[in-house]
Amino acid sequence: MQHAPFTALARVYDAIMADIEYDAWADFILSYAADAGRQPRTALDLACGTGNLTRELCAAGLNVTGLDASAEMLHVAAERLPGVRFVPGDLRTFELHQTFDLVTCVFDSLNNLTEDGELRQALERCRAHLAPGGLLAFDVNTRVGVRELWEGDSIEGVEALPGGQDVHYHWSHRYDAARQLGVVQAFCRIMGDGAGDEAEEFVETHHERGYDVPELEVLLREAGFATWEIVEYPDYAPPEPGTARVWVFARRETV
CATH class of the missing domain: 2.20.25 (N-terminal domain of TfIIb)
Known part of the structure; x- marks a missing residue:
């Protein structure tokens, strides 16, 4: 039986994804933040799914809010992490009326935005929810990926x-x-x-939809970011032409 994306999958997602290195991804993000002189205390985990990265950020001592468009995924997340705030929301339009030191979106979730303009909308919402000096961290598959x-x-x-x-x-x-x-x-x-x-x-x-580095740079600029770095995992190296997935770290200005 056909189901909408990320609905029926919620029931089996954690079993299938048990080997995904969410702990290493959290360390990758927080190490970058520390090297940049940032010590985030609050985080917004976008497309949080069943809360795997959310859990790792909480374990690192952050006060985390998780957001996802799938009610089924959020139900599993809330059962796993009962002390964490989870909210429904669309990556293109969410509004929480607060800002965070860190905004994350991992496991190529932003690649699910396939129409022209949608990724820019999401990046604009990310910037609007960053505190001054706050850090946005996300990964995307390139066109090759x-x-x-x-x-x-x-x-x-x-x-x-x-x-x-x-x-x-x-x-x-x-x-x-x-x-x-x-x-x-x-x-x-x-x-x-x-x-x-x-x-x-x-x-x-x-x-x-794949997004290459030049496209990402245009979209980041259009979304209002002035400073960013695009790297490979896990060594923060500059991407090669055939890189399948890149990580983006973008900072909101301090003033």
């Missing part, structure tokens, strides 16, 4: 779920050259528990 997302254009496996069930997943990727979009079809089957429950199946289709 969106065209060549996975070797062999598919990934699959079986992972255990809480409660004794397993999820079998098979995700396939193709590149839509006419629209210049990556298309991921995420198929999941939640196995029956052996006590009479039948297997459940669902499919979500996700689209990503």
Whole structure:
């Protein structure tokens, strides 16, 4: 059964993504901030999903607010981190009426903004929610990264779920050259528990648009940022022409 992106997936997301290095990403972001002379105390984690980066930022001592457009993802996040504030919101239009020392958006979430102007809108909202001197940190897949997302254009496996069930997943990727979009079809089957429950199946289709460094620089400038650095993970090196994913650190002016 077809579902909207990031809805049915919430139930199995953490099992499938158990190996993702959110802890290292948090350290990467906070180390950059420290090297820049910043010691953030508050953070806004955009497209927070089930709260994986949120959890790591909280563990580092930050007061974190998580925001996501998916009610299903936020429900899981709130159950995992009951002391954290989670709010629904659209990356293009959110308004929380407060500012933060740090704004984050990781795991190519901004690539889901596929229409002209949408990423600029999101960057404008990020800047509006940064305190003076605050830092925006995000990663995006480049055009190369969106065209060549996975070797062999598919990934699959079986992972255990809480409660004794397993999820079998098979995700396939193709590149839509006419629209210049990556298309991921995420198929999941939640196995029956052996006590009479039948297997459940669902499919979500996700689209990503790649953003190269020159495009990002234009959009950052148009969004009002004057200072930024675009680097590779994990060594902060300048991106190469064939880099599949880049990290962006942009600062709001202090006055």
